[in-house]
Amino acid sequence: MPRHLPGAHELGQNFLRDRRTIDRIVDLVARADGDIVEWGAGDGALTLPLSALGRPLEAVEIDPRAVRALTRRVGAHVTVRRGDILRHAPTPGSTLVSNLPYHLTTPALRHLLRSDGWSRAVLVTQWEVARKRAGVGGATMMTAQWWPWVETTLEGRIPASAFRPRPAVDSGLLLLERRREPHLARRDRRAYQQFVRGVFTGPGRGLEQMLRRGGGLPAGAARRFCDRHGYSPRTLPRDVVLAQWVEAFELSRTRTG
Numbered sequence: 566m567p568r569h570l571p572g573a574h575e576l577g578q579n580f581l582r583d584r585r586t587i588d589r590i591v592d593l594v595a596r597a598d599g600d601i602v603e604w605g606a607g608d609g610a611l612t613l614p615l616s617a618l619g620r621p622l623e624a625v626e627i628d629p630r631a632v633r634a635l636t637r638r639v640g641a642h643v644t645v646r647r648g649d650i651l652r653h654a655p656t657p658g659s660t661l662v663s664n665l666p667y668h669l670t671t672p673a674l675r676h677l678l679r680s681d682g683w684s685r686a687v688l689v690t691q692w693e694v695a696r697k698r699a700g701v702g703g704a705t706m707m708t709a710q711w712w713p714w715v716e717t718t719l720e721g722r723i724p725a726s727a728f729r730p731r732p733a734v735d736s737g738l739l740l741l742e743r744r745r746e747p748h749l750a751r752r753d754r755r756a757y758q759q760f761v762r763g764v765f766t767g768p769g770r771g772l773e774q775m776l777r778r779g780g781g782l783p784a785g786a787a788r789r790f791c792d793r794h795g796y797s798p799r800t801l802p803r804d805v806v807l808a809q810w811v812e813a814f815e816l817s818r819t820r821t822g
């Protein structure tokens with residue numbers, strides 16, 4: 566019996582067909598040196614223009630038909646590998662590029678953030694995801710958890726008409742850069758991320774209560790923190806900006822009322 570191969574839709578195969586968008590992505594990648602890693606190469610819409618930069622390029626793709634076809638079209642400095650992006654570790658110092666398959670956006674972002682190798686990432690995601698990840702109109706828990714180490718910038722909107730087949734929604738172009746000078750030490754990452762999770766998921770109606778009950782801040786410290794930054798009882802964790810997350814985390818560790 567033939568082995569089942571997932572169809573184009575199941576694999577999130579919405580290929581980029583817009584020259585200007587492809588050029589913008591290549592331009593963002595060209596601003597840094599080092600190896601390039603592409604997650605989800607598909608038919609090479611990005612792989613081939615990226616390969617013209619002449620840098621070592623590793624392209625990972627799960628669809629064996631696409632891997633075979635693309636392998637025939639690239640030069641010796643490009644490796645096309647069949648693999649799962651959720652298990653792939655980008656090489657140290659690399660720039661990671663991906664027009665992410667829609668159905669894997671969140672796990673792929675999580676996997677990317679937990680991988681230590683890459684230094685920048687240029688990503689295409691659904692528009693709403695891109696806005697949220699960049700903290701536009703409020704930060705998500707994942708954004709806040711990685712903010713001290715990774716800067717995320719929304720580089721623009723990509724119309725649905727730039728893809729084939731055409732998806733239901735527009736996309737966004739995201740640039741993630743690992744900070745050269747992080748706002749917290751690497752050794753604090755686990756504790757900081759647990760603190761942010763505690764505040765986001767903590768019981769309470771507004772930030773002050775959530776800082777106390779979810780983040781463990783003494784009552785007086787939580788109140789003074791909110792007063793100092795003009796946070797009202799209706800302020801939510803998503804309204805807190807990077808510098809104040811770091812400050813609240815430091816306060817949670819001093820634990821003086």
Ligand SMILES: C[S@@+](CC[C@H](N)C(=O)[O-])C[C@H]1O[C@@H](n2cnc3c(N)ncnc32)[C@H](O)[C@@H]1O
Pocket residue numbers: 576577578579580581582604605606607608609610611612625626627628631648649650651664665666667669
């Ligand atoms: C949105 S398409 C992008 C294709 C191409 N890079 C482009 O921009 O036109 C996503 C690609 O990821 C591939 N893909 C889906 N799931 C994958 C996985 N778990 N690991 C590797 N590639 C995957 C799909 O087969 C598809 O080629």
